[in-house]
Amino acid sequence: MDRVDRPQDIKYWYGGIDTAYRYTVGIAGERFFRELRDTGKILASRCHRCNEAYVPPRLYCVKCFSELKDYEEVPDDGWYIHTYSTARNQEGQRLQEPLIWVVAKHRHVVGGLVHRLTRASPVDVTIGMRIRPLPKEKERRIGSILDLEGFVPSQ
Amino acid sequence: MKSRVAVVGAGMTLFRRRLLETGKELSFEAAKMALESGGATIGDVDSVVMGTAPDAFDGIHMKGEYLSDGAGGWRKPYTRAYVGGGTGVFAAVAGWWHVASGFSDLCLAVTEEKMSSCQPHPQYAFLTIFDHTLERPLRPNLLWIFALEMNRYMHTYSIPKEHIAMVSVKNKGNALHHPCSQLGAKITVDDVLNSEVIAWPVQLLDVSPTSDGAAAILLASEEKARELTDSPVWLDGVGWAIDSAYWTNRELAYPVYAEKAGRMAYRMAGITDPSKEIDVAEVYDPFSYKELHHMEGLQLCPRGKAPGLTADGVTQKDGDLPVNPSGGLLGVGNPIAAAGMMKVCEIFWQLRGEAGKRQVPDSPEVGLAHAWGDLMQFSSVVIMRR
Numbered sequence: 025m026d027r028v029d030r031p032q033d034i035k036y037w038y039g040g041i042d043t044a045y046r047y048t049v050g051i052a053g054e055r056f057f058r059e060l061r062d063t064g065k066i067l068a069s070r071c072h073r074c075n076e077a078y079v080p081p082r083l084y085c086v087k088c089f090s091e092l093k094d095y096e097e098v099p100d101d102g103w104y105i106h107t108y109s110t111a112r113n114q115e116g117q118r119l120q121e122p123l124i125w126v127v128a129k130h131r132h133v134v135g136g137l138v139h140r141l142t143r144a145s146p147v148d149v150t151i152g153m154r155i156r157p158l159p160k161e162k163e164r165r166i167g168s169i170l171d172l173e174g175f176v177p178s179q
Numbered sequence: 180m181k182s183r184v185a186v187v188g189a190g191m192t193l194f195r196r197r198l199l200e201t202g203k204e205l206s207f208e209a210a211k212m213a214l215e216s217g218g219a220t221i222g223d224v225d226s227v228v229m230g231t232a233p234d235a236f237d238g239i240h241m242k243g244e245y246l247s248d249g250a251g252g253w254r255k256p257y258t259r260a261y262v263g264g265g266t267g268v269f270a271a272v273a274g275w276w277h278v279a280s281g282f283s284d285l286c287l288a289v290t291e292e293k294m295s296s297c298q299p300h301p302q303y304a305f306l307t308i309f310d311h312t313l314e315r316p317l318r319p320n321l322l323w324i325f326a327l328e329m330n331r332y333m334h335t336y337s338i339p340k341e342h343i344a345m346v347s348v349k350n351k352g353n354a355l356h357h358p359c360s361q362l363g364a365k366i367t368v369d370d371v372l373n374s375e376v377i378a379w380p381v382q383l384l385d386v387s388p389t390s391d392g393a394a395a396i397l398l399a400s401e402e403k404a405r406e407l408t409d410s411p412v413w414l415d416g417v418g419w420a421i422d423s424a425y426w427t428n429r430e431l432a433y434p435v436y437a438e439k440a441g442r443m444a445y446r447m448a449g450i451t452d453p454s455k456e457i458d459v460a461e462v463y464d465p466f467s468y469k470e471l472h473h474m475e476g477l478q479l480c481p482r483g484k485a486p487g488l489t490a491d492g493v494t495q496k497d498g499d500l501p502v503n504p505s506g507g508l509l510g511v512g513n514p515i516a517a518a519g520m521m522k523v524c525e526i527f528w529q530l531r532g533e534a535g536k537r538q539v540p541d542s543p544e545v546g547l548a549h550a551w552g553d554l555m556q557f558s559s560v561v562i563m564r565r
């Protein structure tokens with residue numbers, strides 16, 4: 025086998041796989057995204073057998089495999105940062121303001137959401153910090169995870 | 180009762196950022212080497228397993244079929260094994276069940292990845308592994324997902340970044356002695372800590388490279404193994420497990436999937452105290468912290484203790500528990516599926532005393548190879564014994 029030190033010596037051919045997709049959000053997803061769009065609230069689905077609520081909501085409980093039919097609102101109070109990361113680059117572009125990504129968990133539900141943390145400086149962010157979701161104003165919401173600006177510090 | 184399974188041959192190509200060979204050609208080279216080292220020909224092989232990770236890297240949809248003749252699958256029972264980054268070790272597991280079930284006497288397990296095809300960078304292929312509705316609109320980058328996990332791990336056990344950096348220093352140093360390695364280098368902890376921050380706390384030298392490459396092993400039934408070689412390496416335990424694809428559901432500080440897979444393999448191999456009974460381990464290390472995180476999940480040390488052991492030199496080639504003497508993904512390179520199989524090959528060579536300058540001392544008898552993948556949720560483990 026040749027050791028190739030000069031990539032330009034390799035013959036190549038450009039091509040692509042051009043496909044586009046239209047994804048359905050699913051049964052639990054419909055409930056979640058409609059609620060987020062219409063009321064700005066985050067929904068969980070509850071397993072009565074395991075006595076746990078799941079965010080994002082899902083049709084089934086992974087533990088006992090029950091079908092979940094009951095949805096409930098997750099209170100804005102109770103969210104905290106499970107972990108975070110900061111980056112000054114996205115897709116090769118250098119950013120003016122660093123992005124802060126958080127895994128947001130809630131005291132009373134199983135699961136969590138990954139999203140941006142806004143209105144905060146990286147130096148002030150800590151694991152365990154209390155946060156709350158920040159929906160966009162209603163007329164800008166379309167039924168997408170981007171209907172949330174992200175999370176913001178609670179105070 | 181299932182029959183005992185041996186590895187009787189191993190082979191791998193160079194791992195490089197970009198190689199001239201197509202995926203089929205890479206597969207052929209690794210497969211041919213495994214056959215030759217096992218003293219067999221393709222005509223002796225009665226089944227073939229192909230391990231290769233996302234189609235998006237090579238840019239060929241259903242690349243398992245595409246690669247089949249390069250892997251020696253022509254007109255044979257042929258199966259693609261695919262569990263993301265866990266594929267390399269899982270291909271060995273799939274080879275094991277072909278033989279253990281009594282179906283095959285000789286099974287060739289080949290793994291391949293050609294990441295350089297993906298433009299402008301394989302990183303873009305990773306975007307498509309996330310949930311299409313909940314996550315992809317946020318444009319998740321694989322690196323910041325790992326940064327989130329690494330930060331949680333460091334926070335939970337108050338781990339200094341210096342200890343994590345020592346993994347990169349060790350593995351890139353070990354890889355200097357690997358004839359196929361892409362990124363063997365003598366570096367210092369300061370080099371790692373001063374390298375570019377990609378997504379805090381992940382820095383450039385915490386990350387394995389993208390690569391082209393292939394690796395393969397030849398698996399045999401006990402009877403066939405005794406016929407082919409005086410020094411078979413037994414595949415005495417296999418394990419694999421998957422956690423939820425809702426990765427935000429998990430406690431990111433601890434890899435439960437690795438514990439499940441490890442315990443399954445230990446039980447099968449009759450191992451009760453892996454930290455004492457495993458003589459040499461190849462633990463999946465696409466990121467520096469993952470070696471440590473996985474050592475803990477695999478019960479090779481208590482939770483939160485792997486960084487300290489690394490700082491104390493325990494995981495060095497001549498330490499009490501050598502980890503990644505090959506140089507790992509950080510040093511040898513990371514052609515996804517082939518990288519996991521490279522670890523199986525390394526344990527094969529270590530247990531046979533054929534690892535050259537990488538050889539760990541005191542004639543190791545029991546080794547472990549581990550890989551991890553899918554959406555940070557899957558582990559595959561094999562226990563090998565001479």
Ligand SMILES: [Zn+2]
Pocket residue numbers: 071072073074075085086087088089090
């Ligand atoms: Zn349940």
